[in-house]
Amino acid sequence: MIYFDNAATTMLKPPGVAEAVAAAIGAFGGVGRGVHGASLDAGMTVFQARRKLSDLFGGPGAKRVAFASNATEALNVALFGLMQPGDHAVTTAASHNSVLRPLFRLQDAGTADVSVVPIGSDGSLDYGAFDAAFRPNTRLAAVTHASNLTGDVYDIACLAEIAHAHGALLVVDAAQTAGVVPIDMAKDRLDVVCFTGHKSLFGPQGTGGLVVAEGVDVAPLKVGGSGTHSYDREHPAFMPERLEAGTLNAHGIAGLLAGLIYIEGKGIDALRAEALALATRFADGVRAIPGVKLYGGGGAGRTGIVALNVDDADSSLVADMLNVDFGICTRAGAHCAPLMHEALGTETQGAVRFSFSHLNTAEEIDAGIRAVTEIAGELR
Numbered sequence: 001m002i003y004f005d006n007a008a009t010t011m012l013k014p015p016g017v018a019e020a021v022a023a024a025i026g027a028f029g030g031v032g033r034g035v036h037g038a039s040l041d042a043g044m045t046v047f048q049a050r051r052k053l054s055d056l057f058g059g060p061g062a063k064r065v066a067f068a069s070n071a072t073e074a075l076n077v078a079l080f081g082l083m084q085p086g087d088h089a090v091t092t093a094a095s096h097n098s099v100l101r102p103l104f105r106l107q108d109a110g111t112a113d114v115s116v117v118p119i120g121s122d123g124s125l126d127y128g129a130f131d132a133a134f135r136p137n138t139r140l141a142a143v144t145h146a147s148n149l150t151g152d153v154y155d156i157a158c159l160a161e162i163a164h165a166h167g168a169l170l171v172v173d174a175a176q177t178a179g180v181v182p183i184d185m186a187k188d189r190l191d192v193v194c195f196t197g198h199k200s201l202f203g204p205q206g207t208g209g210l211v212v213a214e215g216v217d218v219a220p221l222k223v224g225g226s227g228t229h230s231y232d233r234e235h236p237a238f239m240p241e242r243l244e245a246g247t248l249n250a251h252g253i254a255g256l257l258a259g260l261i262y263i264e265g266k267g268i269d270a271l272r273a274e275a276l277a278l279a280t281r282f283a284d285g286v287r288a289i290p291g292v293k294l295y296g297g298g299g300a301g302r303t304g305i306v307a308l309n310v311d312d313a314d315s316s317l318v319a320d321m322l323n324v325d326f327g328i329c330t331r332a333g334a335h336c337a338p339l340m341h342e343a344l345g346t347e348t349q350g351a352v353r354f355s356f357s358h359l360n361t362a363e364e365i366d367a368g369i370r371a372v373t374e375i376a377g378e379l380r
Helices: 015-025 037-056 071-082 097-108 127-132 156-165 250-266 268-286 315-326 338-344 362-379
Strands: 065-068 087-092 112-117 138-144 169-173 192-196 208-212 292-294 305-310 352-355
Touching: 015 250, 037 065, 037 208, 037 250, 065 071, 071 097, 071 138, 071 169, 071 192, 071 208, 087 097, 097 112, 097 138, 097 338, 127 156, 138 156, 156 169, 250 268, 268 292, 268 305, 268 362, 305 315, 305 362, 315 352, 315 362
Parallel strands: 087 112, 087 138, 138 169, 169 192
Antiparallel strands: 065 208, 192 208, 292 305, 305 352
16 A cells, blocks of 8 residues: 555654554543642643643743644634634634634624635735725734645734734644644744644544644633633633543544654654655656646745645545555545635635645555556546
8 A cells, every 4th residue: 555645644653653552541530630640740740741832833832832632623712712703713714624613603693704815826816805804893804824725825923913913813723734844933923823733744533733923812612621620610710721621532632742852853844845856756756657637836835735636536436546546645625725716716626636745655656656557547
């Protein structure tokens, strides 16, 4: 099997990740639920993960890192916790449904209004149009750092500057960039960064969270057990407990910490360079194949994603042929990015997404090129 579906989840993990999860399962108690060694060890691991995440994102410190089950939950926490009745929000057509659906729920309930800035047919964003979308009552802009469909990276420093000029906050969906594209909250003045653990951070599924800048107050989405202030009627108001309720997934966070340590050792710049080199090798190899069309390229940079179609063939058919005939794992369809597909003109056909990790090899890339060549020849 050749795995080219890393934008969905990284299947290949550094060896230390599985080892850390296995060790935690046999050793951890509940975080913040006791003063015995099993609980304290779990708590220390969680704290170390918070600290490394804050360092990775140029954040304000471990206490401003709150865990969630994934980026989707983190974005729900941020958007529902920041928007108030009568507020307006700005997003772009590059956004994943994890941004769009919470905002549209607020809009459909009549409690908020939403403006969606279009994306060009090449995946580009008009920053002037983004600026023009703000209103006096705009509370925040929620943007993707990189499209999960095309891999196009957007200039979040510029977007933050625009949002702040209008007195609004910037919430960043970093699901596709955390761990592979540098993020500096302090330098770029980002207000909230939402991440998932199971993609380029190399952690287990069921891990993720948000890093919240000082002075930004996010109301909790969930309340309940916190392990502290148990006699209080209300959930604790201090971070990170404010945004966490119930027992944390310390076993998963132990694996996430191992992934963070691996990234720290390799360096984000090196990881990105390796993934981009593989993606470029693949794109260059399939671009000239008759019938193959590539998408995107209009961003301020790229992640290790290459999206394509073969003539008018349904993307699911191509992905199935890749899997059955060549043992190559990709993702086809809508990718939870409906407005991006409308921009690209692929809302009916979908697209086949190849997404590469630095753990892939040049030999696998060349096998993928040969597979696409054979499929294109067969379908023409």
